[in-house]
Amino acid sequence: MAPSAVSRGVNSTCRTALSVTAAVTLSAALPIAPPAAHASTPQYLGQWQAPRGAVFDNTVIGGLSGISYDPERDVYYTISDNKAERGEVRFYRVALGISERGVDSGHFLSTQPLLDVAGNPFSSNDIEARPPVLAPDAEAIAFDRARGQLYWASEGFVSDGPAAVLQPWIRIASLDGRYRGEFVLPPTFALTAEETSGPRPNGVLEGLSLTPDGRYLFAAMEYPLYQDGPVADEGAGAQIRITKFDVETKTAVAQYVYQVERGAPRTRQNGVSDILALSDSSLLVIERAANLPDAVAVTLHRADVGLATDVLGMSSLGAVTPMVKSPAVDLTAVVSPLDNIEGITLGPVLPDGRQTVVLVSDDNFQPFEVTQFLAFAL
16 A cells, blocks of 8 residues: 555654654554464464555655564564665564454554664665775564663675675664664674675574573574575575574574575575574574565474584584474465565463464565564464
């Protein structure tokens, strides 16, 4: 739907302490009813879509690449991977009405710029500047309820022109977007302009999730390191690394291999787009293969550490034991329409005691894609 379909509930914006208090209800986007669920799989409750190209607080809603739920405020923090090209590097606060009937409503409540170390909004890329100015590529977000702060990941940037590299990071931010520190990444996370070792550009830190006890932060790569083998495609799977960080020391304490399935027909490459920590040893993992607008395949798997090899000290993978994985749900088979799913979080507990899981899609700011919020019940 066109941006004119957006109706504002409260049309007031206050940037005191860089917080935004505008509220909007995208009432034109109707919830979409789910089909009947099979008893052995997580139940698909339904979805809610934002109108295509909707403008909120002078930003185009889009690029939503990570999501995390704040149960006390009953809001979701969802981060945009906009590289300061369509407004500031930012996250949104979103309210969703989730019940046994589905996702009954959606409201974008505010937008919050994420700030650099000096307390300023990030500038957009300027490769010709000296030194070059490079904006972060924000791909994941996790809310820490106990400490009242956010963790957010940028997968860095390697320029196509003059040699310039912005290294990936996991940073800590207050709820008003201010810098509070960052984690120490393992040496294998270092981006280089040479395509021989280290992470693949645009395939680095894609998933982030805090364990329920708040002690550990898991971070997932989207694609394998160069030295760990090729990216999963329609012909073969691949191995990516999932790293476990201690939140207090901000350092990596373990790293495990996760085996990605080969891609579905016409989807080209398959990778991990986000993770959800269920405990300090168990995760839900989104595998996403997309060649939009032609094809998309999204599957949700459970992964457990089990007897997996700790590969933290390995510069390249040899004979290792990966995490144990089992299929949870094939979203491609039960969700329609389905777009480019990139974020996952635990949502509220339903009145019947079931735990909800909420996912969000990244529309890549493309007119043929959509921003959608999906709800499942475990």
